[in-house]
Amino acid sequence: xxxxxDLAKRYGNxxxxxxxxxxARPGRIVGFLGPNGAGKTTTMRCIFGLARPDHGExxxxxxxxxxxxxxxxxxxxxxxxxxxxxxxxxxxSYFGQQHGLSGKAADAAGRGWLERLGLADREKSKLEELSxxxxxxxxxxxxxxxxxxxxxxxxxxxxxxxxxxxxxTEVVRERAAAGVGVLFSSHQLDLVEDVCEDVVIxxxxxxxxxxxxxxxxxxxxxxHLDIEVAGTDGAWIGSRPDVQVLEHSGGRMKLLVDDRVPLxxxxxxxxxxxxxxxxxxxxxxxxxxxMEAVAEPAPEPEEARP
Amino acid sequence: MSRxxxxxxxxxxxxxxxxxxxxxxxxxxxxxxxxxASFIIPxxxxxxxxxxRIGVVEPAPDGIETAITATAExxxxxxxxxxxxxxxxxATALADEQVEALVVVPGNLSNAGELLFREEADPTIQGxxxxxxxxLRVNAVLGEAGVDPTALAxxxxxxxxxxxxxxEEGAEAQFLIANITAVLILVGxxxxxxxxxxxxVEEKQSRVVEVVLSTVLPRDLLMGKVLGIGVLxxxxxxVFVIAGLIAASLTQEFQLPPTTSGAAVQLVLWxxxxxxxxxxxxxxxGALASxxxxxxxxxxxxxxxAMASYFVAIFAVLSDPSGVVAVIATFVPFSAPMVVPMRxxxxxxxxxxxxxxxxxxxxxxxxxxxxxxxxxxxxxxxxAGRMRLRDAWRSAGE
Numbered sequence: 001x002x003x004x005x006d007l008a009k010r011y012g013n014x015x016x017x018x019x020x021x022x023x024a025r026p027g028r029i030v031g032f033l034g035p036n037g038a039g040k041t042t043t044m045r046c047i048f049g050l051a052r053p054d055h056g057e058x059x060x061x062x063x064x065x066x067x068x069x070x071x072x073x074x075x076x077x078x079x080x081x082x083x084x085x086x087x088x089x090x091x092x093s094y095f096g097q098q099h100g101l102s103g104k105a106a107d108a109a110g111r112g113w114l115e116r117l118g119l120a121d122r123e124k125s126k127l128e129e130l131s132x133x134x135x136x137x138x139x140x141x142x143x144x145x146x147x148x149x150x151x152x153x154x155x156x157x158x159x160x161x162x163x164x165x166x167x168x169t170e171v172v173r174e175r176a177a178a179g180v181g182v183l184f185s186s187h188q189l190d191l192v193e194d195v196c197e198d199v200v201i202x203x204x205x206x207x208x209x210x211x212x213x214x215x216x217x218x219x220x221x222x223x224h225l226d227i228e229v230a231g232t233d234g235a236w237i238g239s240r241p242d243v244q245v246l247e248h249s250g251g252r253m254k255l256l257v258d259d260r261v262p263l264x265x266x267x268x269x270x271x272x273x274x275x276x277x278x279x280x281x282x283x284x285x286x287x288x289x290x291m292e293a294v295a296e297p298a299p300e301p302e303e304a305r306p
Numbered sequence: 307m308s309r310x311x312x313x314x315x316x317x318x319x320x321x322x323x324x325x326x327x328x329x330x331x332x333x334x335x336x337x338x339x340x341x342x343a344s345f346i347i348p349x350x351x352x353x354x355x356x357x358x359r360i361g362v363v364e365p366a367p368d369g370i371e372t373a374i375t376a377t378a379e380x381x382x383x384x385x386x387x388x389x390x391x392x393x394x395x396x397a398t399a400l401a402d403e404q405v406e407a408l409v410v411v412p413g414n415l416s417n418a419g420e421l422l423f424r425e426e427a428d429p430t431i432q433g434x435x436x437x438x439x440x441x442l443r444v445n446a447v448l449g450e451a452g453v454d455p456t457a458l459a460x461x462x463x464x465x466x467x468x469x470x471x472x473x474e475e476g477a478e479a480q481f482l483i484a485n486i487t488a489v490l491i492l493v494g495x496x497x498x499x500x501x502x503x504x505x506x507v508e509e510k511q512s513r514v515v516e517v518v519l520s521t522v523l524p525r526d527l528l529m530g531k532v533l534g535i536g537v538l539x540x541x542x543x544x545v546f547v548i549a550g551l552i553a554a555s556l557t558q559e560f561q562l563p564p565t566t567s568g569a570a571v572q573l574v575l576w577x578x579x580x581x582x583x584x585x586x587x588x589x590x591x592g593a594l595a596s597x598x599x600x601x602x603x604x605x606x607x608x609x610x611x612a613m614a615s616y617f618v619a620i621f622a623v624l625s626d627p628s629g630v631v632a633v634i635a636t637f638v639p640f641s642a643p644m645v646v647p648m649r650x651x652x653x654x655x656x657x658x659x660x661x662x663x664x665x666x667x668x669x670x671x672x673x674x675x676x677x678x679x680x681x682x683x684x685x686x687x688x689x690a691g692r693m694r695l696r697d698a699w700r701s702a703g704e
Contacts, residue, residue, distance in 0.1 A: 048519075050520060067309075071307055073520070075517065076517075077516040077517060079513040081512045081513025081514040081515070081516065083323070083512065086319075094315065097315050098312060098315055098518070142517060
């Protein structure tokens, strides 16, 4: 298990991390969310020793992470980059060996990934001769060539076409199924909702929400209620403190309600008002949880409710 | 995995990636050809000039060939005599450029005869042939008058020739080797030091440095890079030295002094030390920059120090290899790589001085690696603008 414990980091007067704490479990895909500048990249750099935290530590399997532990991690930085003039096969082998594989094992692993990604015929090509999308694939293979136990991907989906996104999703899921812990940051919240089981939301250097997406949704006090009552103007709902009308056209209404709203009461009122066509009660979407969590001033997301 | 293996992998990548690049191979081959040519071409030109062919028309007076050859020898000229049965055959040969000049003198030396050239008279040949003929004629006249031939020969003996300040054996060659050594070290340190600088900046520009540093420690990356590129530098230096020595011994124009092998050892030693010292400094400065232009600006102080050291070596040390300046420069780590091998080539340094100088330089390199490694780790991920040395040092702080 990866444990991020009370990380703090300042760059001059800029506070990048201000006591961030969370965990990422093996076999789980964790989406690491936060606005730009919230501290995602700094956290990832701290995991790889690329930034030295002023305070706090990173632990793996209960022990502080050091250079040798990191050899079992795979990293794909936000700023993509490999050696442009180095051959693809040799490049993968080089990074495999730098992670501790023998020359032969690294060659074989590199070839395996090239086949897997449909680039077996490009083994001898220089990286710069590949298309942008294929360079991205090689970048992913570089992070995976040594079969890491923890995969840290900084914005892995940015700049990918739908095909690339599909490959990335497939690989990430497959690795997690194999027991690998995956931590990735993204701004594409719908994608995160689709791919991840857990999320960690960071804002202003602090973790403002974390846990399984379903639990976070369940714990949220917001619900969506879509109602359609034919032949009414919606006045039947009246004015309630626990109901907020988001959209209203004729008999159709989109409502944002408190999760303790008396549904039976509303249902009865709707039926009384006219012919009920739709009555759907849903948890909030991840993007709403996100907006709520990162809103200023920092709310205490779960403890805020009594 | 050990750090040593990590450094080794970085170094090996540099050797393979750069060593098989067309640029490197072409530059080594091209320079080798130039080195060999610079020995062989002068030898060929000198060889062509060596023997001047002079034609002599029969019947010629006895002893004219010996007289011309002997006179030429006094003037440090080599001539080859070709005889022709008659004037017509000789003139044809002269016109066909088979000989440079044609001598037509009556066999009985009744007159001084003729000396024919193709287009214009060559004063050297003219001098040689004129004095040879004059000598023969004087001998003939005096012989007829009954002068003793032995006394005559004695009277014509040249004076004893002697230089009062003869140069030491091979001094000229030593001087040449000292100069070549300094140039090879300066050029090697510059070209391979700048390869390190460029390599560091390229890794930052292509952003690959973040992936690399997620497994390799910054100091190890710098060290591996310096080592790998240094191996290429040594290979190139070795090729140049061996090509030069072979070309020199083939042409035999250049007598290698006995200090040559010692000078070669010093050259390799001080190339290694000088390269490591300067390239580490350049690598650290490269890490502070994020673009090539910034890197070359940042490298200016190092370039100036290297150039200054070279000028100290060729002006102060070459003229007075045991003087105060030379001794001081021996113990300054940045000038030692050029000054020490030069003094060694001139045979003007003691083993103790060399040992102390090596120790000082190695210690300086070690300090550079420690300081540079930390600055490198503080600056390697900085991708906007040029970072200040102090900020990089602080940013990597504990």
